[in-house]
Amino acid sequence: MLEFSHHPTLVVASLAVALMAGFSGLAITRGASALPLARRKAVVAISAVALGGGIWSMHFVAMLGLQLPILFYYDGLVTLISALIAILMVGLALLILHFRDRTPASLTMAGAIVGAGIVAMHYVGMSGMELCRPVYSVGGVLVALVAALALSIAAIWIAYGERTRGHILLGTLFFGVSVFALHFIAMAGTGFVGLGGGGGTGPILSNEVLAMGVTLSSFAICGAFLLSGITFFPVKVAAPPSVESQQAVKDMVPTPDKLLRPSGTRVSVPYEKEGRTQFLDATAIAAVRAEGHYTVIYAGVNKLFCPWSISEASKRLEPAGLIRTHRSFLVNPAFVTEFRRTKDTGLCFFEAVESLPKVPVSRSRLSDVRQVLGV
Template sequence: MLEFSHHPALVVASLAVALMAGFSGLAITRGASALPLARRKAVVAISAVALGGGIWSMHFVAMLGLQLPILFYYDGLVTLISALIAILMVGLALLILHFHRRTPASLTLAGAIVGAGIVAMHYVGMSGMELCRPVYSVGGVVVALVAALALSVAAIWVAYGERTRGHILLGTLFFGVSVFVVHFVAMAGTGFVGLGSGGGAGPILSNEILAMGVTLSSFAICGAFLLSGATFFPVKAAAPAAAVDAVAVPEEVVPTTAPVGARVSVPFEKDGRTQFLDAGAIAAVRAEGHYTVLYSGRAKLFCPWSISEAARRLGPAGLIRTHRSYLVNPAFVTEFRRTKDTGLCFFEAVESLPKVPVSRSRLSGVRDVLGI
C-alpha cells in the first residue's frame, strides 16, 4: 500500500466549500413551497445544483490535496458521472421536500437520499482514479455510510423541521460537516496501490485540469453563497412618504402591496369618520366581538367587519385564517414557531401585535403558505 497524506490548507478549503454550498442550497429554497409551480421547479433545480455541486466540489478540493508518491490522473467520464449522481440524488430529496407533504417519514427519506448521494458520489469519484487504484476496507465503507445517513437525516430534520433562519443555519452546519466527515472517514478506510497503466472510458483529467474545473465550481458556489447571504437577513427600510399619503392612513402605518390577487380597501373608524386602508398595509386582523381590529405598524384600527366577513373579503388580497379569531398577512410574518400541535407567527415590524396564534386545524395550511 502507498503512503498518503493531505495538504492542510486544502482540507480547510474543502470544509468551507461544503458549508457555503449547504447554506446556498438551503437558503435558496426558503419559502419555495409557496411559489407557483414553474418557479418552484426552477428554485429546486438551482438548489440541487448548488448542494450536489457542493458535494462534488468538496470531494475534489480535498482530492487535490491528496499527496501520493506516484503520479495519478482521473477518468473524465467517471468524474462527470460522479457530479451528476450527487446533483440528481439531492434533486430527488428536494422534490420530496417541496412537492409533497412534510412528515417525519418524508424528512427521514429525503435525508437518507442525500446521505446515500454523498456516499455514492464519493466512491464513484474515487473509482475514476487512473494509474492508482483505491482499495477499500469493509469497515471504512460501513462507517462512512452510517455517518452520511445519520448526519444528512439530522441536517434535513433541522433545516426543514422549522424553516426559520436559525434552523437553516444549523442545517447548513450539519450538511457541511456531513459531506466533510464522510469524505475523510472513507479516506481513512482506503488504501492505494499503483498501476502500470490506465484504462479509462473517457478523456484523462490531470490534477491541473481538474483544479481549473474545481476552481470554477468553487467560485460559483462562493457567488451563490454571497447572493444568498445578501437576502437571507432582512434589512428594514422606511417606506416613501408618498406611499403613506396615498392611502390616507396615520403616519405610523407603512403600507405595502397586497401579496396576491386584487387590491382591497378595508374600512376603519377614526375620529368619527370612516376611512379606508389598503389590505396590503394590514399585517393581521383580530376578532373583537362582532367587529374586528386591524393591525398595521403601530396602529390598531377599529373595523366594522366581522372576522368572517373580513376572511371572505380579504382572501383575494392574500390574508389567511390562522385561528378562529385571527387573519394574517404572510408578507409581514418574520418568524414561525411550532409549539407541539399549534404554532405562532411573529411580526417584527408590527409593534402593536408581536405574535398571532396558529390553531391545530390550520397549522398545515399556514405552513404551506409560508413555505415551511
C-alpha cells in the same frame, strides 16, 4: 500500499466549500413551498445544483490536496457521472421535501437519500482515478455510510423541521460536516496501489485541469452563498405588526362604505394541523389563497390549511378587515408593505411575511384596493 497525506490548506478549503454549498442550497428553498408550481420547480432545481455541486466540489477540493508519491489523474467521464449522481439524488430529496407533506417518514427518507448521494458520489469519484487504484476496507465503507446517513438525516430534520433562520443555519452545519466527515472517514479506510497504465473510458483530467474546473464550481458556490446571504440576513427586517398596531393602521386607512366594519370585531379562523382543528385570530393573517374548494392561510412563516372556501372566507373575514384583491386572494391591508401598479392590475408585497412574496390585484378590484391602501 502507497503512503499518502493531505495538504492542510485544501482540507480547510474543502470544509468551507461544503458549508457554503449547504447554506446556499438550504437558504434558497426557504419559502419555496409557497411559490407557484413552476417557480417552485425552478428553485428546487437550483438548490439541487448548489447542494449536489457542493458535494462534488468539496470532494475534489479535498482530492486536490491528496499527496501521493506517484503521478495520477482522473477519467473525465467517471468524474462527470459522479457530479450528476450527487445532483440527481439531492434533487430527488428536495422533490420529496417540497412537493409532499413533511412527515417524520418523508424527512427521514429525504435525509437518507442525501446521505446515500454523498456516499455514491464519493466512491464513484474515487473509481475514476487512473495510474493508481483505491483499495477499501469493509469497516471503512460501513462507518462512512453510517456517518453520512446519520448526519444527513439530522441535517434535513433540523433544516426542514422548522424553516427558521436558526434551524437552516444549524442544518447547514450538519450538511457541511456530513459531506466533510464522509470524505475523510472514507479516506481513513482507503489505501492506494500503483498501476502500470490507465484504462479510462473518457478524456484524461490531470490535477491541473481538475483544479480549474473545481475552482470555477467553487467560485459559483461562493457567489450563490453571497447572494443567499443578502436575502437571508436582510439589513432591515420589518417585524410583524402587533395586534394593536394593526388595528391602528386599519383605523387610519380610509375605507369604502362596503368595507366598514364594527369596531373591535374579532374572528377566529379554523385550520388543520397534524389531524387536529385549531384556531387563529384573523388579525394574525396576512393573506388567504384559494386552493380548490378550500383555502391556504399565510401567517408569518406558516402556511396553514383552512376548510373554508374562498367565498366563505371572504364573507367571514370582511368584518376583520381583510379585502378581496383577486378571485383567489384575500389580503390584510395591515401587512402590505408595498403596492405596485402594473397596467390595469397591481401587486401587493409583504416584507414581513416570509411564506408570501406577493399577491395579485385584479383589474376589477384595483380601485377598491387602492382606496383601502390610500394610494
